[in-house]
Amino acid sequence: MTGRDGGADLAPLSPFDPVVILIRPQLAENIGTTARAMANGGLFHLRIVAPRDGWPQERAWYASSGADRILDAATVHETVDDAVADLHRVFATCPRPRHIIKPLMTARGAAAELRTTAQQGLRSGILFGPERTGLDNEDMARADTLIRYPLNPQFMSLNLAQAVLVMAYEWYLTEDTTPEQHFMTNETHVATKGELENFNAHLLRELDACGFLRNEQKKPGMIRNLRHLFTRGQVTEQELRTLHGVVRELSHNRRSKQP
Template identity: 50%
Template structure:
């Protein structure tokens, strides 16, 4: 992806339905079509094409299995051949578990996503074809594609159902177009505490520990203080948690009870 491309704009475009077409060759069960539609919409894809669906189209079982992905199902187009389904596309990828006696570039879903983004940004229409649930794509279908996608899974058991295969490819496409925080702290209604608030907590705790005679060996006190502080630092406390911790210290040391008693007097 070029450095000048706005990934937020790409994600917005994806959410509006841009991106590669998903072509299902002779899908068998309506439920499988529905779960594929669900996987597609999870990743912002809406162009679903069916080639000779076994149980016909439309299919009520697909609707119930889609979990509300009607934005995809309402746009489904049905074709009588793979050639017709890909006729308007300029770059086509096929999915297969193994090479079948032909010379063909093979990429992982992640590599394919990067390539597809480049094609898409260049204004090319792209698509990915998926074979029937039980047999996969035939050589006649694979030969119509420019590149094969192969998912590196457990060599002893690499079988995927149709929706899983669609989701893997669609997810990598989506992730190639969005900025995602790989890790973050959810703080609810509170906010992360400031270093000043945390320092105040350190001093409160250490002062009370001094009062109770916790530091029995003065020479070990500096290292003990550092250990306790480091423990609290790792907690990534919120402002509310710091206040709660102050209350816990006060309750354990009797300071809170003393304040209540003085107010009653």
């Protein structure tokens, strides 16, 4: 079964990327939105253990928003043991404290560990429990590491797709090179010092001509302040052209009124 148009052009990035394993999911829509969350983070491999309403279910494809190919490639397993049999590392999300002695990691720490595991050519998986109850102790016994998200301790309630999205996002960040901040200029460019100086000279000529700089004692400080105003940030070439037009129009109006 596939979506109506085949969905986005998704494909496995690597056989060693983490496998998302849904344990006894209850609603088809939640499986579909999980696939959507996976696609956002660059995860492809989905395994479903004992889905309550069977599989496949058309509602999952409708809820996936185009992540059809993840659902098309998903495999169904009767038991958790079967779903993890070919994996080298198994992580399990654990929203509530349990009386279990295992390594416990944050989502970010687990994502870094998952990336290292993949780079070593080893296969890994992440267990996500049923919507209402989460993983039970028997499920977590199959994992070697637990993951607990550092969220508001007064309200730690995520739906299934949200829980998957947190891990998918952290996984994606482990190799993301997007700068934390950049300056959008679209069709223009950041003005050069020469372009800024050209505008400053234009502005100062007109300010001198209209008498704004008539106080000789204050004039040097006023000029410095104007220079600081236009050089302390990233002014674009388009913005400078606009300012040139403003100054030109103001000076034109002034001169046209002179006798």
